[in-house]
Amino acid sequence: MRYALLLFAAVTLAPLASAQEPVTPGYVGAVPTNSLNHFYYAQPGELTKRVSVWGTVRAPGTYFVRTNVDLVELLSLAGGPSLAVRSEDVDRTTTIRVYRMEGDLRILAYEETLVDMIAEPGAYPEIQSSDVVEVETVDDRKWTFRDTVTVVGAVSTTILAIERLISLSESFSN
Structure with missing residues (x-):
């Protein structure tokens, strides 16, 4: 009888003992899993920053990344800008914008085309927690x-x- 009671208690309480710590911005507790539009790229115990990526990337959403992740690496984690096949009569321009909180306002901290951003590595700002990165791709059709x-x-x-x-x-x- 005692063994049956211990077995019942072990089976009932085991899921509670293995419950995952809640994930809070700035810190990833237990090994998290990626959920819909929330992506975690850090080891348990590492400090993180929460950054939102919007626009024409493969995986827009909220990213919890290590503090040393830069803008190019963040865009790579999001799947990069949309580079779909285009015809020769289309000029594609991809613009990267970083919005940052300044007091109670969110301001435009950086704006550059993708080509110029890649040509000048390090000219873009360091990503901060609560930044919003917008990727806008515009296709301009040429006169044919x-x-x-x-x-x-x-x-x-x-x-x-x-x-x-x-x-x-x-x-x-x-």
Whole structure:
């Protein structure tokens, strides 16, 4: 009977004994698991900073990262900017912005195109806890021969329609 009671207590209390410590910003307790839009990149006991990554990255969300993670590494953890296949008539510009709390306001602390950011390593600011990193990708379509044909066709059709209306009105007035 005593063994049955001990077995029952062990089975009932075992899940409580292995419960995971809650994760708080700035510190990762037990080994956390990544949840929907919350990503942890630190070892248990390491100090962390909480940074939000928004925009055209593969995995936007809130990141709990080691204190020595820089902007390029953070963007890499988020899957990098969207670099989908594009046609030759499209110019793609990716802009990286870092917003930071200053008092009660969130201000723009850094803005640069991805090309310039990569060309000047170290010119970007150090990431701080509660920063918001925005990645914006804009595709600008270039003017193509197809666009020219479309405009010429529309203008020609309009001119022919006006000419036809003028000739019809002249025939009715005679």
